[in-house]
Amino acid sequence: MQAAPVKATETIRPMVAADREPLRVLLEAVSNFTREEVETALELVDEWLKTGEKSGYLTYVQEQGDDPAARRITGYVCFGETPLTVGTFDLYWVAVDSALRSRGHGQALLKFAEAEIKNRGGRLFMIETSSQPTYAGTVAFYEKAGYKLAARIQEFYNERDDKLIFSKKL
């Protein structure tokens, strides 16, 4: 008799200092992040590691693996309440190990963030992204998760690079 395939245990938990290096490696392997984007993502992460919830950059990692000694980070999400709003949150960053794309890890991270936001009394989740063709997969990913295009700011990031603003009522 064959053993039934065991589903790897996947958890999402607050990021701790020991996660920084594997997360940096994961971010640098994501092909459509520029060096500046990786640095910006790590700046937010460092604020979280320094001051936690007070930073406004709530950061959670997703990890996988049955052996507690060999668990590895498969993705992360960073979001926070938008200053001067009542119940609006921004997604600052979400990334999944580039070798593990399209297996639901990213959708699980978004769903986790949505649940956390609702627990904190949030009502609206905003996501900004680029209109560049290299972000087409990202746009499809947000649309699949139920986000609607709320606005488009012409040439915001650069000439011929608009900002797309997605939102979802929670």
Place this chain on the structure above:
Amino acid sequence: MQAAPVKATETIRPMVAADREPLRVLLEAVSNFTREEVETALELVDEWLKTGEKSGYLTYVQEQGDDPAARRITGYVCFGETPLTVGTFDLYWVAVDSALRSRGHGQALLKFAEAEIKNRGGRLFMIETSSQPTYAGTVAFYEKAGYKLAARIQEFYNERDDKLIFSKKL
């Protein structure tokens, strides 16, 4: 013979630490700023005073008066390059002494910011404000300065309080 009226000398210069207290008083007297908004404005100002240009919150004060010993602050503007964009700047704050409204001080501050942004290679200036009726004067002020509504985000600040995004190509 009557002396010709002397136009008070008005200058706009980088904010220094000695300006913080008069600026705080000025901000607290602006009727449509909440306590939280004043605190947020001062947080940005403090970043500027701490690290200058590196803070990303370029802050300039406008002052008036012929007697150098009796000059006083009539307004201020705070703006900066938007991270991860090429040449896009955000207006973070602009305020004028509430006793001196509608005399062109605010328009002069905006024009000053636009010129500074152009000098720094900027191409687009973004302004966000609220759709609440108390901000109708603010909206008229930006429209007078040539800003166009680029997008409206429904219920962004709160229920029945949309975000209006204005922009101007420089």
